[in-house]
Amino acid sequence: MFVLNSLDDTVSVIDPLTWTETQRIPTGKEPHHLYLTPDEKSVIVANALGDSLTFIDPRTAQVQRTVRDIMDPYQLRFSPDMKWFVTAANRLNHIDIYRWDGSNMTLSKRIASSKTPSHLWIDSKSTTVYATMQDSDELVAVDLATQTLKWRVKVGTMPADVFGTPDDKSVLIGLTGGDGVEVYDVTGKEARFVKKIKTGLGAHAFRAAGDLRHVYVSNRVANTISKIDYQTFEMVKTFPAASGPDCMDISPDGKTIMVASRWAKKLSVIDTVTGATVRQINVGKSPHGVWTLNHAKRQ
Numbered sequence: 001m002f003v004l005n006s007l008d009d010t011v012s013v014i015d016p017l018t019w020t021e022t023q024r025i026p027t028g029k030e031p032h033h034l035y036l037t038p039d040e041k042s043v044i045v046a047n048a049l050g051d052s053l054t055f056i057d058p059r060t061a062q063v064q065r066t067v068r069d070i071m072d073p074y075q076l077r078f079s080p081d082m083k084w085f086v087t088a089a090n091r092l093n094h095i096d097i098y099r100w101d102g103s104n105m106t107l108s109k110r111i112a113s114s115k116t117p118s119h120l121w122i123d124s125k126s127t128t129v130y131a132t133m134q135d136s137d138e139l140v141a142v143d144l145a146t147q148t149l150k151w152r153v154k155v156g157t158m159p160a161d162v163f164g165t166p167d168d169k170s171v172l173i174g175l176t177g178g179d180g181v182e183v184y185d186v187t188g189k190e191a192r193f194v195k196k197i198k199t200g201l202g203a204h205a206f207r208a209a210g211d212l213r214h215v216y217v218s219n220r221v222a223n224t225i226s227k228i229d230y231q232t233f234e235m236v237k238t239f240p241a242a243s244g245p246d247c248m249d250i251s252p253d254g255k256t257i258m259v260a261s262r263w264a265k266k267l268s269v270i271d272t273v274t275g276a277t278v279r280q281i282n283v284g285k286s287p288h289g290v291w292t293l294n295h296a297k298r299q
Helices: none
Strands: 002-005 010-015 020-026 031-036 043-047 052-056 063-068 075-078 084-089 094-100 105-112 117-122 128-133 138-143 148-154 159-164 170-175 180-185 192-198 203-208 214-219 224-229 234-240 245-250 256-261 266-271 277-282 287-291
Touching (some): 002 031, 020 277, 075 117, 084 117, 094 128, 128 159, 170 214, 192 234, 224 245, 256 287, 266 287
Parallel strands (some): 031 287
Antiparallel strands (some): 002 010, 002 287, 010 020, 043 052, 052 063, 075 084, 094 105, 128 138, 138 148, 159 170, 170 180, 170 203, 203 214, 214 224, 245 256, 256 266, 266 277
């Protein structure tokens, strides 16, 4: 299990059997998010201020290589067809699309965006990238075939993570500057607002429960995690999560959430049945991205 320590420039490696930190891996400056390569041979850590990517073996936790000159990779995502690697440049206001050949990436297009691109989602058909604009309160869509902006719409305050439903008909946006999640229909020429789901102050990061029906969202200011039914777009459960819950991962059986407690330098482990925090593990400063090898399905 990996936890990114954004202000320590390290990755904490956690043994999920003993729930102890076994090592701390140096990375580039200010790592925020991480993503598994399509062949599942590497976890890529995006070092935003280091303009680099650190490749780590997901099974041995050994650093494999560092790729430099990747400008401001705050958030990252692969397209499901494994052809494209996309990054959001949070401080430089652009979205970069790289062609992926199975082991290396080549910049194909740099697209100027609105202010402070934050999080990314790519639809299941690998046709559209959805990106939130944190400081201009927008959602934009990029057509991957032409690598051009399709549309942009205004959304709620300080949008962060974005999650797409398996049928590609709807996207959910966490409003870090608000108190919930906005739902948009993306089947038309541009996104259409459907409803707002009130979850808690600082709605931020999503992680699917793995049952093709529910997704969790961390409410970073309210110090809670909410469970949303994305077929009915209703909140069905909320439980406490200490000290600025941020990114998270879910165990394969769906019974355990591992979430970064951003303000406490801890990884919190929560029982999804009882809602109780069962343990906390000390990690580095400002823990952000969380990833585990054995996890629930991403939908």
